[in-house]
Amino acid sequence: MNLKTSLFLAFHSIKRGNKGTLFMTILIMTLAYVNLVFVSSIFGGIVQAINNEAINNQYSNIVITPAVNNIYIKKNHAEQRLSSLPGVQAVATHYVNQAIIKYDKNRDGNDIQKGRWTIKSINPKQEEKVTDIYKSMVAGSYLKATDRNQIILGRDISGAYGSDLEYLSLGVKVGDQVDVYFSNGVKRTYTVKGIFKTKNTQVNQSAFITKGEMESVLRVYNRSSEILVKTKNISSEGMVIREIRRSGFKTEDIKKWSALMGFTSGASKSFDMISIILGAIGTIVAGITIFIIIFVSVVNKRKQIGILKAIGMREGTIVAYFVIQALFYGLVGVLLGISLILFVVRPLFISNPLDFPVGWVSLKITFNIIKISNISLLSAALIGGFFPAYKGAKRSILNSIWG
Amino acid sequence: MSLIKISNLSKTYQSNGLSTPVLHQVSFEINEQEFVTIMGPSGSGKTTLMHILGFLERQSTGDYKFKGKNVENFDDNYLAKLRNEEVGFVFQAFNLLPRTTVLDNVKLPLLYSKKKNHDLLARKALESVGLGSRLNYYTNQISGGEKQRVAIARALVTNPAVIFADEPTGNLDSKSGNTVLYLLQQLNKQGRTIILVTHEAETANHAKRIIKIKDGAIISDQAVHKRVFATANTELIK
Numbered sequence: 344m345n346l347k348t349s350l351f352l353a354f355h356s357i358k359r360g361n362k363g364t365l366f367m368t369i370l371i372m373t374l375a376y377v378n379l380v381f382v383s384s385i386f387g388g389i390v391q392a393i394n395n396e397a398i399n400n401q402y403s404n405i406v407i408t409p410a411v412n413n414i415y416i417k418k419n420h421a422e423q424r425l426s427s428l429p430g431v432q433a434v435a436t437h438y439v440n441q442a443i444i445k446y447d448k449n450r451d452g453n454d455i456q457k458g459r460w461t462i463k464s465i466n467p468k469q470e471e472k473v474t475d476i477y478k479s480m481v482a483g484s485y486l487k488a489t490d491r492n493q494i495i496l497g498r499d500i501s502g503a504y505g506s507d508l509e510y511l512s513l514g515v516k517v518g519d520q521v522d523v524y525f526s527n528g529v530k531r532t533y534t535v536k537g538i539f540k541t542k543n544t545q546v547n548q549s550a551f552i553t554k555g556e557m558e559s560v561l562r563v564y565n566r567s568s569e570i571l572v573k574t575k576n577i578s579s580e581g582m583v584i585r586e587i588r589r590s591g592f593k594t595e596d597i598k599k600w601s602a603l604m605g606f607t608s609g610a611s612k613s614f615d616m617i618s619i620i621l622g623a624i625g626t627i628v629a630g631i632t633i634f635i636i637i638f639v640s641v642v643n644k645r646k647q648i649g650i651l652k653a654i655g656m657r658e659g660t661i662v663a664y665f666v667i668q669a670l671f672y673g674l675v676g677v678l679l680g681i682s683l684i685l686f687v688v689r690p691l692f693i694s695n696p697l698d699f700p701v702g703w704v705s706l707k708i709t710f711n712i713i714k715i716s717n718i719s720l721l722s723a724a725l726i727g728g729f730f731p732a733y734k735g736a737k738r739s740i741l742n743s744i745w746g
Numbered sequence: 747m748s749l750i751k752i753s754n755l756s757k758t759y760q761s762n763g764l765s766t767p768v769l770h771q772v773s774f775e776i777n778e779q780e781f782v783t784i785m786g787p788s789g790s791g792k793t794t795l796m797h798i799l800g801f802l803e804r805q806s807t808g809d810y811k812f813k814g815k816n817v818e819n820f821d822d823n824y825l826a827k828l829r830n831e832e833v834g835f836v837f838q839a840f841n842l843l844p845r846t847t848v849l850d851n852v853k854l855p856l857l858y859s860k861k862k863n864h865d866l867l868a869r870k871a872l873e874s875v876g877l878g879s880r881l882n883y884y885t886n887q888i889s890g891g892e893k894q895r896v897a898i899a900r901a902l903v904t905n906p907a908v909i910f911a912d913e914p915t916g917n918l919d920s921k922s923g924n925t926v927l928y929l930l931q932q933l934n935k936q937g938r939t940i941i942l943v944t945h946e947a948e949t950a951n952h953a954k955r956i957i958k959i960k961d962g963a964i965i966s967d968q969a970v971h972k973r974v975f976a977t978a979n980t981e982l983i984k
Contacts, residue, residue, distance in 0.1 A: 348857040359845040650841045653802060654855040654900070655830020657823055740802045744841060 344659030352651075353667035356640075368636050372676020372720065373683065375629035379716040380684050382621045384706035386614035388692075392702030394604065396543040399475045402600035403435070403571035404580050407587065410594035415566035422469070424590055425572055430583040432575045433472035436567035438464040438557040443524040444500065444550065446513040456513040460500050462523065462550045463569075464557030473573045476539055476551070483517035483537030490553050494521065494533035497547035498540040505540070523550075529560045542702040626719040629676075633669050633727030641665060641735035648735055649743025661736040662729065669728020673721045680720075684708065748775040748811075749907060749939055750799060755808030757794055757962075768794045769962045771808070776941065778907070781934040783942045783953035783970075791962040793912055796943045800833050800910045801825040813907075830858050834901025836926075838913035840893040842885045842900075848872065849881040852899045859904050871899040875929055891922025898929055908939040915949055927952045928976035952976060 357365060398404060407425075409416050415438075418424065425434045445457040467486045471477045477485045481504050486495055498504040502512030515521060519535050533552065541547055558564050574583045580599050587597055641648070648661055689706055696703040735743075757769040768791045776782055786792040797803045798810065801817065810817040812828070820828070834855075835841075842851050852868040861867060872878055875895040880888055885896070894914055901909050911930060915923030931952060934940045942953055950956050951974040958966040 345858055351857055355846065355850070646841070647843055650843065651854075652826065653800075653829060653835055653841075655826050655828075655858050657826045660858070741797060744837075 344657060344663055346663060349660050349663035349667055352664040356668060357671060368672050369675050371632050372672050373679040375625055376676050376680030376716060376720050377683055378625045379622050379719055380712055383618045383712045384708045386618045387707030388704045389699060390611045390614060391707045392699060392704045396541060396702045397604055398600055400541045400543045400546045402603055403473045404574040404600055405572040405584060406598050406603060407570040407592060408596045415563060415568055416570060416595055419565055421570060428586045428590055430574050430579040431572055433573045435469045435473035435571045437569040438561060439568040441526050445522040446515050458511055460548060460550055462552060464554045465551050466554045473571050479539040479541045480537045481540045485537055486551060486553055488553060491556050492533055493536040494550055494552050495537040495539060496535055496550045498538055499547040500550055501538045525560050527561060531560060626723045629720055630723035630727040633672060633724050634731060637665050637669050637728045638731035641731045645743050649740050652740045658736040662732045665732030666725060666728045669724045673724025677717050677720055749778045749813060750776040751811040753809040755805045755810060758806045767962060772964055774957060774967055778939055779937050780955060781940045781953040783944060783950040783956045784959060785944055785950040785956050786959035787945055790959045792943050792959050796910050796912055800835060801829050830855055831904060832907045834906040834909045836897045836901050836911040836914045838916040840897050842893055842896055844885060846885060848877060848883050848896050851885060851896055852903050855900060855904045867903055871903040875899045891918050891925060894918060894926050902933060908941060910941050912943045924976045928978050931976055
């Protein structure tokens with residue numbers, strides 16, 4: 344095989360060939376590449392959106408729960424101790440209680456709406472540093488540390504605001520009063536101060552009261568049922584967990600947010616599978632396209648192949664001549680595709696993310712996706728180009744020249 | 747030692763279980779610097795014989811020795827090397843690459859050879875056939891006679907031992923045909939072996955020797971007594 348000759352012939356053929364065909368071929372390769380990257384990235388984006396919702400509104404980075412058989416984390420000044428650890432950005436402590444919330448619209452004992460929901464206590468100022476609930480108010484306002492008879496409800500409890508569980512909701516508005524029956528038997532009446540809406544269903548099915556109010560209900564102080572720890576960096580979660588253990592949280596259950604995301608983990612695997620299947624179909628289509636283009640080229644250049652062989656060119660050189668053409672189409676497709684993705688599609692999605700029920704979805708373009716897409720398209724071009732070229736080069740000289 | 751020696755060479759094509767014999771027990775020798783015409787009517791097997799002699803296909807039976815070596819022992823890659831270095835072809839239909847300049851067409855065999863200065867060699871070959879002013883023309887921008895001269899330049903650019911010309915004047919007017927025959931005679935005069943395949947007696951008489959073939963067998967092999975010499979068209983050939 345003489346690569347120099349193959350290169351000369353390939354680029355001569357591209358240069359002197361039909362410009363319309365060249366444009367269409369490169370366009371198909373570019374779109375095939377964009378499709379490969381887009382499909383993988385959008386699924387990655389969905390998973391990332393779910394994860395972001397979990398981190399920003401539900402778990403933060405690390406969740407500490409009581410040791411086995413304990414109701415509360417029995418550490419005095421836990422917030423101060425955890426906040427001072429390296430890698431920790433902020434800490435929020437919660438009391439968590441399952442309660443029945445009742446709403447009697449007319450206060451006449453008729454048509455009472457009720458449901459069992461999770462009520463958490465928060466220290467509003469502390470919570471703002473760890474979760475984004477305060478940014479998610481769709482009606483009324485967020486809690487203040489001094490609030491006592493006030494409650495904020497997730498939209499799935501209140502109803503309206505696009506609630507996914509309208510049939511279970513109470514149908515309350517800001518200013519309405521609800522009765523809350525805590526698991527220890529205490530009953531309190533609260534005024535709905537605000538309604539929040541996140542992209543996280545579990546959070547939307549929660550209600551929040553202040554820490555002081557919850558401590559008065561539960562009659563415990565300086566304890567917590569759950570501590571959320573926000574790290575300065577997502578990659579330092581492991582190190583922070585070791586620091587937490589070292590600081591004295593020996594028996595508590597400490598988990599990264601990702602360990603609590605069973606649903607996302609399963610969805611992520613399913614998305615990966617769908618992405619692989621769609622990617623494989625895209626790659627095969629790109630390969631078949633290249634096959635057809637090179638096949639047509641080989642048929643049209645049948646006589647030329649015969650002449651080339653007659654003047655002494657080996658079959659390998661002729662095969663390489665067409666494979667280089669195929670790789671050229673693939674390579675230009677990759678380069679234009681990357682440019683299109685990075686400079687057009689990605690900025691477009693960053694400024695206009697898709698509104699999915701699980702979160703605001705943008706493209707998650709990783710080096711790995713780019714690498715796999717590059718390899719896939721170039722392999723498709725190589726294989727798609729090789730077979731027709733090999734078949735054409737194998738024809739006898741006389742058959743090629745005279746048919 | 748003869749350049750080409752064939753003994754009892756036969757060729758039979760097989761297709762869909764049918765055997766079509768084309769050449770039967772053909773034997774002759776061709777020495778270096780000869781100008782030989784293989785002449786015969788259409789379907790006589792002369793082109794098949796040229797294809798075998800030019801390593802474009804293999805004989806069915808018999809021996810073919812090129813420069814004393816048995817061609818049967820050569821693999822396809824070696825035959826490709828021989829086609830590139832030892833022989834040049836001039837076809838009736840020119841067989842030039844379309845959408846390619848005259849210069850690039852002539853440079854093509856050099857891409858595959860070990861020779862240096864491709865551009866210079868190709869220019870010299872084109873100048874020798876009177877096309878020094880057509881280097882950058884595309885093959886669709888020149889006349890049939892000029893195309894055939896490009897084909898001759900391409901055939902001789904690698905300085906081969908032998909040039910095969912298959913009905914080289916078949917698609918040309920008499921003036922252009924005469925120019926092509928003149929060039930072939932000049933190349934022979936310079937020491938190149940020429941094997942011309944034709945069915946026309948007038949064209950055949952430009953050679954020094956004529957091997958007549960009919961129904962796949964040689965019917966005569968003799969020197970040309972009244973050789974015709976083509977005249978140069980001084981407008982075309984420098």
